[in-house]
Amino acid sequence: MRDQTSMSRQEIEEGTVLAPKFDQNGLIPAVAQHAETGEILMLAYMNAEALEKTLETRKAHYWSRSRQSLWLKGETSGQTQEVTDLLIDCDQDTVVLKVLPQGDGGCCHVGYRTCFFRTVQGEELTKVQKPL
């Protein structure tokens, strides 16, 4: 992975070299999307190691901010995410993972298929999914 500071804006935004821009905590947001249904499952964060491991193993790895450690998603729950594609945005500060959730097909620790199981209207949240 290259360091953005030595690159032109055009190289970063339209080039062919991976140069992720990690934030002040060394993290980049990663959006997991179901490879078949298109549903957005979760947003988590990756450090350089998590991104490398994900690219290498094709299993989603994140950085757990609460535990401050590398996190193989599904290691305990069985809800691993097989990565079929990994996309990066123009300024290389966000990645999208297209994934196939394993185990019971869930993703969210509260028991839903995705973490985005509530819709917002005004100040009120309504559940739009049933638990698994």
Next chain:
Amino acid sequence: MRDQTSMSRQEIEEGTVLAPKFDQNGLIPAVAQHAETGEILMLAYMNAEALEKTLETRKAHYWSRSRQSLWLKGETSGQTQEVTDLLIDCDQDTVVLKVLPQGDGGCCHVGYRTCFFRTVQGEELTKVQKPL
């Protein structure tokens, strides 16, 4: 909007009250997804005002970190985003906006339909979309 600090974990994660958790900069990541195709278009950030304006006007507003100002997406490009649904995740620290892009249907300042127009394989990026 309520303050998470006065709420139980269950109220935050499974309750019906909007209580977004803004980060140390007062921001929450917002993922915009095409309401019809399911394509992930971009990730940007909202402060409380941007979230309120988005809920009120049903047009996506973000906080521009580079300009440090409220940003009505599409104000200059015409690529406004009509918000058909807004979802929030379990810990209320990320939102998903389902949007209908207006204008030429684009989203990315580099000229693509989405900001995620490159796929990552190893260290190499490959364009998987054509410019608009």
